[in-house]
Amino acid sequence: MHNVLDKFVNGEGIHTNALYAFNNMLEIILKDEQPTHALVAFDAGKTTFRTEMFREYKGTRAKTPPELMEQLPLIQDMLNYRGIKTYELPNYEADDIIGTMSHKAEADGMDVTIITGDRDLTQLTTDKVTVKVNVKGVTETESYTPEHVKEKLGITPNQIIDMKGLMGDTSDHYPGVEKVGEKTAIKLINEYGSMEDIYDHVDEMKKSKLKEHLIADKDQAYLSKKLATINLDAPVTLNLGELEYRGDNQEELMQFYQKMNFNSFLDKMDVPHASTAEELAEIKVEELDNTAVEKIVNSTKVHTLVVEGFGDNYHTAPIVGILISDGDQYFGTTDFSILENTDLKNWLADKTKEKYLFDNKRTIALLHRYGCEIAGISFDMLLVSYLLDTNDNKQDIGLVAKNYNINLPSEEEFYGKGVKKAVPEDETMLLKYLAQQAQVIDLLKDKMMTELKDNDQDSLYDEIELPLSIVLAEMEIKGITVEVSKLKEMENTFATRLAEIEKKIYQEAGKEFNINSPKQLGVILFEDLKLPVIKKTKTGYSTSVDVLEKLQDKSPVVKMVLEYRQISKIQSTYVVGLQKFVQPDNKIHTIYLQTLTQTGRLSSIEPNLQNIPIRIDEGKQIRKAFVPQHDDWEIFSADYSQVELRVLAHISGDEHMQEAFKENYDIHAHTAMRIFGLDSTDEVTPNMRRQAKATNFGIVYGISDYGLSQNIGITRKQAAAFIESYFEQYPGVKQYMDDIVKYARENGYVETIMHRRRYLPDIHASNFNVRNFAQRTAMNTPIQGSAADIIKVAMINMQKMLKKENLQANLLLQVHDEMIFEAPKSEIETLEKLVPSVMDSAVKLDVPLKVETAHGKTWYEAK
DNA sequence: ATGTTCACG
DNA sequence: ACGTACGTGAACATT
Numbered sequence: 001m002h003n004v005l006d007k008f009v010n011g012e013g014i015h016t017n018a019l020y021a022f023n024n025m026l027e028i029i030l031k032d033e034q035p036t037h038a039l040v041a042f043d044a045g046k047t048t049f050r051t052e053m054f055r056e057y058k059g060t061r062a063k064t065p066p067e068l069m070e071q072l073p074l075i076q077d078m079l080n081y082r083g084i085k086t087y088e089l090p091n092y093e094a095d096d097i098i099g100t101m102s103h104k105a106e107a108d109g110m111d112v113t114i115i116t117g118d119r120d121l122t123q124l125t126t127d128k129v130t131v132k133v134n135v136k137g138v139t140e141t142e143s144y145t146p147e148h149v150k151e152k153l154g155i156t157p158n159q160i161i162d163m164k165g166l167m168g169d170t171s172d173h174y175p176g177v178e179k180v181g182e183k184t185a186i187k188l189i190n191e192y193g194s195m196e197d198i199y200d201h202v203d204e205m206k207k208s209k210l211k212e213h214l215i216a217d218k219d220q221a222y223l224s225k226k227l228a229t230i231n232l233d234a235p236v237t238l239n240l241g242e243l244e245y246r247g248d249n250q251e252e253l254m255q256f257y258q259k260m261n262f263n264s265f266l267d268k269m270d271v272p273h274a275s276t277a278e279e280l281a282e283i284k285v286e287e288l289d290n291t292a293v294e295k296i297v298n299s300t301k302v303h304t305l306v307v308e309g310f311g312d313n314y315h316t317a318p319i320v321g322i323l324i325s326d327g328d329q330y331f332g333t334t335d336f337s338i339l340e341n342t343d344l345k346n347w348l349a350d351k352t353k354e355k356y357l358f359d360n361k362r363t364i365a366l367l368h369r370y371g372c373e374i375a376g377i378s379f380d381m382l383l384v385s386y387l388l389d390t391n392d393n394k395q396d397i398g399l400v401a402k403n404y405n406i407n408l409p410s411e412e413e414f415y416g417k418g419v420k421k422a423v424p425e426d427e428t429m430l431l432k433y434l435a436q437q438a439q440v441i442d443l444l445k446d447k448m449m450t451e452l453k454d455n456d457q458d459s460l461y462d463e464i465e466l467p468l469s470i471v472l473a474e475m476e477i478k479g480i481t482v483e484v485s486k487l488k489e490m491e492n493t494f495a496t497r498l499a500e501i502e503k504k505i506y507q508e509a510g511k512e513f514n515i516n517s518p519k520q521l522g523v524i525l526f527e528d529l530k531l532p533v534i535k536k537t538k539t540g541y542s543t544s545v546d547v548l549e550k551l552q553d554k555s556p557v558v559k560m561v562l563e564y565r566q567i568s569k570i571q572s573t574y575v576v577g578l579q580k581f582v583q584p585d586n587k588i589h590t591i592y593l594q595t596l597t598q599t600g601r602l603s604s605i606e607p608n609l610q611n612i613p614i615r616i617d618e619g620k621q622i623r624k625a626f627v628p629q630h631d632d633w634e635i636f637s638a639d640y641s642q643v644e645l646r647v648l649a650h651i652s653g654d655e656h657m658q659e660a661f662k663e664n665y666d667i668h669a670h671t672a673m674r675i676f677g678l679d680s681t682d683e684v685t686p687n688m689r690r691q692a693k694a695t696n697f698g699i700v701y702g703i704s705d706y707g708l709s710q711n712i713g714i715t716r717k718q719a720a721a722f723i724e725s726y727f728e729q730y731p732g733v734k735q736y737m738d739d740i741v742k743y744a745r746e747n748g749y750v751e752t753i754m755h756r757r758r759y760l761p762d763i764h765a766s767n768f769n770v771r772n773f774a775q776r777t778a779m780n781t782p783i784q785g786s787a788a789d790i791i792k793v794a795m796i797n798m799q800k801m802l803k804k805e806n807l808q809a810n811l812l813l814q815v816h817d818e819m820i821f822e823a824p825k826s827e828i829e830t831l832e833k834l835v836p837s838v839m840d841s842a843v844k845l846d847v848p849l850k851v852e853t854a855h856g857k858t859w860y861e862a863k
Numbered sequence: 864a865t866g867t868t869c870a871c872g
Numbered sequence: 873a874c875g876t877a878c879g880t881g882a883a884c885a886t887t
Contacts, residue, residue, distance in 0.1 A: 573869085707877030769874070
């Protein structure tokens, strides 16, 4: 299901890129316009009444490429399934059909919007007819109303044909009057009116070259005007009623999308149609009581387990139901006293009793709160669906099921949303839903596991993600201790400081306003104080740091605002924000999202413990509130030094970069030496090193000269020179960048060292920006993703090692390239050796991995 | 609900 | 010529 989208060739080898792009555009149009009637007109062929009039008409047009030709009938089919009328008329162009029908519609009192890539159609603009011309991409259009035409050209829409007649058209290949272009044509029209008016008065003009050309080319001009004129009365046999738009023909459209492998469009379709989506068989749910437990624990069959929590944070949310199925029978209950049954407890914790489920980590955490452990999980449908396609990162079994064309309600569909969200009163309804979940897990297990194997991702799943889900559950459950009193103390200090700055800002600005509102701040800075506008956002002036930093010498307010912003961020997000998450056990239990990021990294929510301040000291103080759970313990942290560059050195095979790491050089100084053409790192100045470091980062992100220039404040030319020099010095890196983009184009995805996959359909986009973005992603994802693979392996090995060595130390946090532990002081010495050895042996690369450690009484001191 | 800003790797 | 760094989450203002 996931493996064909790659090349924009469907299973039968038909190109589908134009079809895909067309449908994308159509989606946007339908959404924006909400039409009651719709029509898409096509050219019928090359010969029309215009070619009869003028043989050369459109004579120089390049031939339509064959891939596009083969897609035209598909586009017509698709439009048909989407409930949109298509039409072509021999001897006429699509323009004439559009003109004729829009004329008819207008006469009928309708408002008409014409969407086209061709500016010629703007002549059709009237008070009721708007012509939208695509300017770039698919989303941006220029809307032509009579006012806009006037503003842009200085003439009325129906004078456009006079203009075109006079100036001719090079792309349609018809001549006008010699030496007359847009400017002259408009001037003449404004002076005389129509072409006929011009020629009525041509004799009165004073002698000039222009007059001579007008007279000489009169016939041509009239012919060109005729060619340019869109026929409003073509023999179109359509009536308006036939154009009525009633929406998609769901069933046919779905089959069509399936045939074309348009999975993303399939995903977007409302609800799979009943007759094509697989309906789940009716299930009888029996009570999960002691008798049922006896049956389960004595069975040798694999069981599917559904433990349903209600609410998004499973560390606090209540369990609402439990269901266990062997595929034939479904046992469910909402009475949790069953979890006190020792046989059930033992069975759950027995790793020899194989189980399937959806979301292992959540299940472990939920059951933990009821004193149960679980083991023996072989299939976690959530993890597998994410590995198969990182875009399927919905944490919801109903949504995953829909990808596989199974009609299982999503959480939102079942429980409702917003204020209406509630557990159904009817217990059997709930249990039936849980049984359906079990059924779906059972139904899809083989299929999904086969896909995983086909993608060569089985060991990524068996050896990394599945064991990691257990490690993460343990980390979340353990939680990190926070001294709320410390946060309270900071809260007071910062509050005073904020009040002071606030007062000073109001004084300086001469009035009170909300400093946190970019809108109000913009007015103060750029209107009241008249500071120069450096950057604009969609909604107004940008007031972001880089803008304010450029303005800070111009007014004392700017500096104060910068300070205010910094402190208020720390105050609201961290000092105040974190306190809300401290549980009665004095700990914060974050939730790691294991199936969200496109690269394979983790993310952390409620709260996010992966972005606790460190770069500026006021913020870094927050870390003083993070402490070990016991007095004579310490926080111990270990981080990989430059993993991403080491990964790049490994996957690119670049000799110079590999050498730098093998010899344990200062990599940024080494890069500086190379790109600045120095003989030794001794000649590298701190500024050179800084620039080289930024260049190294840029390389990892999929470099662009502009991005680099912005980052280190140099010109784009200089940045381009850096990059060129970089690629000369590290040719292997250059080769990797070229190869990986090519790989993405050919396969539709890129991979990490452990075969984690990211699909990049945009690599084929016609839009420059979209395509470039996909290319940078292709370069970055294997690097960032492989680094994520590595630390995941290290975490699993680390947890094993702690148990094996009988250490009390706990792994608490992961922040992308570092692990944070708490441990008795007595174990620190052991950890200083053990942790780096486990981390640097997590995978074998062509370059060594380097690990740095630190420890102290708080997280602040462990750095 | 969306946009802006800013915290981290 | 195009208009940019890669990956996240949360607070706040505004719609």
